[in-house]
Amino acid sequence: MMKTTILAGAIAALLTGAATSAIAADAKPAALIIAQGGLGDGSWNDTANKGFQAGLKKTGIEGRPIESKDVVAQGEEIMRRAADAGFGLIMSLEWIHGEPMEKLAKDYPDSGWVIMNQTRKGDNVASVVFAEHEGSYLAGALAAQVTTDTSIEGINDKPIIGVIGGVKAPGIDKFIIGYIQGAKAINPDIEVKVAYADSFGDPAKGQQMAKAMFDEGADIVYQVAGGTGIGIIEAAKAEGHYAIGVDTDQDGMAPGHVLTSMIKRVDVAVENLVENYAKGEFPGGEVLSFGLVENGVALSEMKHTKDRIPAAYLEKVASMQASIIKGETKVWDVTASGYPDFFK
Amino acid sequence: MVDMTAHQGGGGSELFSRGFGLAFPFLVAIAVSALMLLLIGENPFDIFTLMANEGFGSQRRISATLSAATPLLFTGVATAVCFRSGVFNVGVEGAFVLGGLAAAFIGFTAPAEWGAMIILPAFLFAMIVGAFWLYVPGVLLARLDVDEVVSTLMLNFVAFGISGYLVNGPLLSESSGNNVTPLVHEAAQLGRLLPPSTLHAGFFLGLFCLAAYAFWTRRTADGFEAELVGLNQRFSRAVGISIPSVIIMVMLLSGIVSGLGGASHALGQLHRFSEGFSPGYGFTGMAVALLGRNNAFGILFGAVLFGALASAGTTVQLFSDIPLDLVNIIEGTVMIFAVVELGRITLFRRRRAT
Numbered sequence: 001m002m003k004t005t006i007l008a009g010a011i012a013a014l015l016t017g018a019a020t021s022a023i024a025a026d027a028k029p030a031a032l033i034i035a036q037g038g039l040g041d042g043s044w045n046d047t048a049n050k051g052f053q054a055g056l057k058k059t060g061i062e063g064r065p066i067e068s069k070d071v072v073a074q075g076e077e078i079m080r081r082a083a084d085a086g087f088g089l090i091m092s093l094e095w096i097h098g099e100p101m102e103k104l105a106k107d108y109p110d111s112g113w114v115i116m117n118q119t120r121k122g123d124n125v126a127s128v129v130f131a132e133h134e135g136s137y138l139a140g141a142l143a144a145q146v147t148t149d150t151s152i153e154g155i156n157d158k159p160i161i162g163v164i165g166g167v168k169a170p171g172i173d174k175f176i177i178g179y180i181q182g183a184k185a186i187n188p189d190i191e192v193k194v195a196y197a198d199s200f201g202d203p204a205k206g207q208q209m210a211k212a213m214f215d216e217g218a219d220i221v222y223q224v225a226g227g228t229g230i231g232i233i234e235a236a237k238a239e240g241h242y243a244i245g246v247d248t249d250q251d252g253m254a255p256g257h258v259l260t261s262m263i264k265r266v267d268v269a270v271e272n273l274v275e276n277y278a279k280g281e282f283p284g285g286e287v288l289s290f291g292l293v294e295n296g297v298a299l300s301e302m303k304h305t306k307d308r309i310p311a312a313y314l315e316k317v318a319s320m321q322a323s324i325i326k327g328e329t330k331v332w333d334v335t336a337s338g339y340p341d342f343f344k
Numbered sequence: 345m346v347d348m349t350a351h352q353g354g355g356g357s358e359l360f361s362r363g364f365g366l367a368f369p370f371l372v373a374i375a376v377s378a379l380m381l382l383l384i385g386e387n388p389f390d391i392f393t394l395m396a397n398e399g400f401g402s403q404r405r406i407s408a409t410l411s412a413a414t415p416l417l418f419t420g421v422a423t424a425v426c427f428r429s430g431v432f433n434v435g436v437e438g439a440f441v442l443g444g445l446a447a448a449f450i451g452f453t454a455p456a457e458w459g460a461m462i463i464l465p466a467f468l469f470a471m472i473v474g475a476f477w478l479y480v481p482g483v484l485l486a487r488l489d490v491d492e493v494v495s496t497l498m499l500n501f502v503a504f505g506i507s508g509y510l511v512n513g514p515l516l517s518e519s520s521g522n523n524v525t526p527l528v529h530e531a532a533q534l535g536r537l538l539p540p541s542t543l544h545a546g547f548f549l550g551l552f553c554l555a556a557y558a559f560w561t562r563r564t565a566d567g568f569e570a571e572l573v574g575l576n577q578r579f580s581r582a583v584g585i586s587i588p589s590v591i592i593m594v595m596l597l598s599g600i601v602s603g604l605g606g607a608s609h610a611l612g613q614l615h616r617f618s619e620g621f622s623p624g625y626g627f628t629g630m631a632v633a634l635l636g637r638n639n640a641f642g643i644l645f646g647a648v649l650f651g652a653l654a655s656a657g658t659t660v661q662l663f664s665d666i667p668l669d670l671v672n673i674i675e676g677t678v679m680i681f682a683v684v685e686l687g688r689i690t691l692f693r694r695r696r697a698t
Contacts, residue, residue: 031662036620038668067668068658070412072620073613076542077408081659084404095522096618107540117522167516200523201512226523227512 028088030056030063030274033078035094038067043248044266048093051267055274063089063274076100083108089277090114091270101125112282114273116266124284128269131291133178134324135262136222137331138292138299139244140182141320142260143220144190145313146242152308154240154257155219162193162213164232166200166225173334175224175246175262177343181332184342185320193218197228206231207238214239220259222246233258242305249300259309261300268295292324366645369635369681376677377670391666398659399652407541408659411613413651414543415440415622417550418605419629420647421557422598424638427630428561429594430574431485435496436602437626438503439477443470443606445507448617449515451528451610462532467607474603475596477503482595486588500626511617523619534612546608550647553601558640560597570594602626631675635682646682650675 032052034045049065056063066082068074075097082090083104091114092101098115105113105122112124119127143161150157163179165172180192193213197205206228210221214235221236222244223229229246230253236243237254245251245261252258269290276282290296299317302309323329332340378388399409419436426433450466481499484490508523517526534545560567572580573590581587605625610617628650635649636642657671 064661064665066658066661068654069623069668069672070654070658072618072623073415073542073609074408074412074655074658077411077655078658080404080540081398081408082662085662087662096524096614096620099527099615167513199509199513200516201508 028061028086030061030089030277031082031087031091032063032065032270033075033082033090033092033094033097034065034067034071035092036071038069039065045093047248048266048270051270051272052091052274054267055271055278058271059275059278061089061274061278072096076104079104079113080107083111087111089274089282091273092116093266112277112284116269119287122285124282126273126283126285127287128266128273129287129289130264130266130269130296131289131331131333132262132264132297133174133181133331133333134291135264135297135299136175136178136224137182137185137324137329138317138321139222139260139262140179140184140192141186142182142299142309142313142317143179143222143244144183144186145316146259146309147190147218147220148187149310149313154242156217158217158219159187159189160191160193160217160219162195162210162218162221164206164209164213164221164223164225164228165194165196166228167198168196170335172196172224173339173343175222177334177340178331179222180343182320185329186316197225199228200226202228203231203234207235210235210243211239214241220244222262245300251300251302251304255304259305260302263298263300265290265296265298292321365637366635366642369678370649372681373674373677377674380670380673381666386664386666391660391664391670394663395656395660397656398663399656403538404541405655405659407538407543408655409648409652410547411541411543411651412654413647414547414550414613415605415609415625416628416632416647416650417547417554417643418601418608419625420632420636420643421550421553421640422601422605423626423629423633424636424643425557425560425570425601426594426598427633428574428638429570429590430577431482431591431594432493433478433481433496433595433598434493434630435478435481435499435626436598436629437622437624438496438500439474439599439602440606440609440626441507441622442477442503443474443603444610444621445510445515445525445606445617446470446473446603447607448525448528448610448614451532452526452616454529454532456529456531459531462529463534463611466528466532466611467604470603470607470610471600472603474601474606475599478595478599478602479592482592485595486591507617507621508619511619515617517616525617527616528611532611533615534608542613544608544612546612549604549608551644553604554640554644557601557643561638561640566593628675631679631682635678649678653678 037045039045071094079090089112098118098120101113101115102120105125109124114126116128147161148157148159149155163176165176183190183192195209206225210232213221220242221232223232224246233243233254237257242257242259245258247264249263250258250261381388381391398405400406422436447466447470450469454462481492481495484495485492511523511525515525517524537543569585570590632643632646635646653671653675660666
């Protein structure tokens with residue numbers, strides 16, 4: 001056994017012997033830590049990396065995306081290594097890195113830290129949140145117009161639409177309340193059915209709940225339920241009605257049966273942060289809300305449904321969007337203002 | 345399955361061949377990936393130097409490597425304990441995940457006043473869950489001759505389903521939009537050995553399991569019987585060893601160690617259970633056991649090697665344009681040649697014997 005150990009040691013010594021560092025000390029590069037699912041997910045990670053690369057190209061900053069199979073457990077070590085190696089901007093797309101990042105940021109005050117979809121404390125931590133209520137408002141407005149237009153395939157004359165949330169929590173109700181508000185802005189008498197799946201990972205339940213809503217006269221159901229939502233989209237396809245996708249462009253999951261998707265433009269957020277960092281204006285300590293003004297949320301391009309929706313409806317949605325951007329319309333943000341009277 | 349087992353013997357030349365046996369798959373992997381690097385126009389020497397440096401270049405990097413190796417110590421032992429008896433248990437992953445969930449559950453539901461005492465019931469519960477999880481396929485194999493590869497592999501998916509459901513629903517942290525449980529109480533978190541590194545006390549527990557495994561294999565009658573069953577079932581039966589009880593015993597032991605590993609990862613590393621809790625530690629553990637030829641030192645070597653690949657393979661991306669795929673190629677090649685090598689050694693021995 002001795003020889004085993006010696007051999008192993010010898011290999012290690014051989015390999016570490018002439019180690020050199022490839023870091024350029026003067027440039028302060030940027031790192032983007034890729035979340036679970038990795039690059040090539042066609043979704044969150046890829047979108048963010050697109051923005052990252054665009055930002056790097058525009059500013060000339062050096063930077064790299066970092067992938068790991070073990071990104072959940074190794075997050076802290078990766079981020080610390082990046083800071084040790086002199087990275088000036090460290091962004092993580094992985095939700096679970098928020099906790100350790102808060103601590104790390106204190107140890108490395110010279111680096112700028114960025115976390116998504118949550119608010120973390122620290123003078124050198126920027127928290128990116130998306131104004132999902134604003135995007136949901138537009139989704140609700142579109143759905144409310146479409147739901148009574150029987151000339152569109154799969155639509156009945158009843159002014160009923162639905163929304164299914166993953167769990168009953170302010171973070172989810174933010175979407176739901178924006179959606180309801182948008183729908184009521186079009187038709188104050190519209191009925192919006194609200195339900196919670198109590199799970200983000202139960203497509204079967206999502207399908208069942210969506211089917212129940214369709215049976216009760218709804219023809220468009222907005223999914224705010226992660227993996228459960230896959231079942232909601234399935235149900236829309238099976239029943240010949242419509243779902244509304246969330247977070248990324250889910251229109252292609254059931255072409256023609258996803259009316260639109262409420263997209264978070266993480267690419268816009270990442271690119272924006274790289275640019276600010278390059279200008280020396282890293283927004284440390286701030287919570288950056290990416291809404292319609294910043295182009296941080298948007299409805300999808302509706303590749304498969306655009307031809308079916310009368311242009312007037314889309315124009316109306318566009319004018320409502322303009323009104324929010326101008327500040328004339330305020331969309332209720334439950335995470336900031338608590339629950340409104342119309343939704344308790 | 346018999347040739348999965350390594351005979352524990354003495355002799356200088358055998359020691360040499362075993363040491364070479366450990367290094368051989370790694371050397372082949374280096375050669376293959378060097379070729380890959382040349383093909384994509386990178387200098388293999390620079391990249392390997394960088395990787396070695398990221399794996400072992402400083403105290404911080406060594407601790408990062410050991411931190412990544414910690415779960416593999418458990419899953420390596422949990423796998424070896426079965427492979428050694430010719431029981432091809434591929435269900436360590438599921439038991440690890442459920443053990444972690446069980447420990448995290450105790451860790452955040454037990455009253456905070458218990459303080460560090462929470463760790464005991466958390467580990468105990470994880471052991472029970474892990475043991476139960478592999479006891480079922482153990483009994484099915486021992487009593488009903490249900491193929492253990494099929495049953496344990498399928499049970500992994502059941503385990504993912506159960507844990508996925510719980511962490512997406514009933515055990516979901518209220519304060520989060522993501523699929524994680526609440527954090528365990530601070531007192532229930534295992535201490536860190538070399539702060540700020542994430543290397544935690546679970547590493548010592550892993551070493552302890554490894555030592556206990558070494559003792560069990562070499563110094564106990566049960567361990568010897570289990571080895572005999574792996575070497576020759578008919579002979580074992582003839583000398584009066586109960587094959588079913590040995591199968592159930594090794595599956596229980598495997599489950600206990602898997603559960604401990606999950607608990608150590610939950611309480612020491614993540615301080616919670618989350619989606620993506622294990623990136624396949626149970627499966628890498630099989631590679632570790634195969635590479636280490638079910639020998640305690642071999643498992644240690646294998647775990648550290650794969651830990652280094654995981655940690656260095658990630659941070660190396662900070663300094664070069666090497667994609668994660670290269671690390672996957674190295675890992676995959678090591679895994680393939682860890683198995684191929686066994687056959688080679690057998691041939692070698694036979695030729696020598698004639």
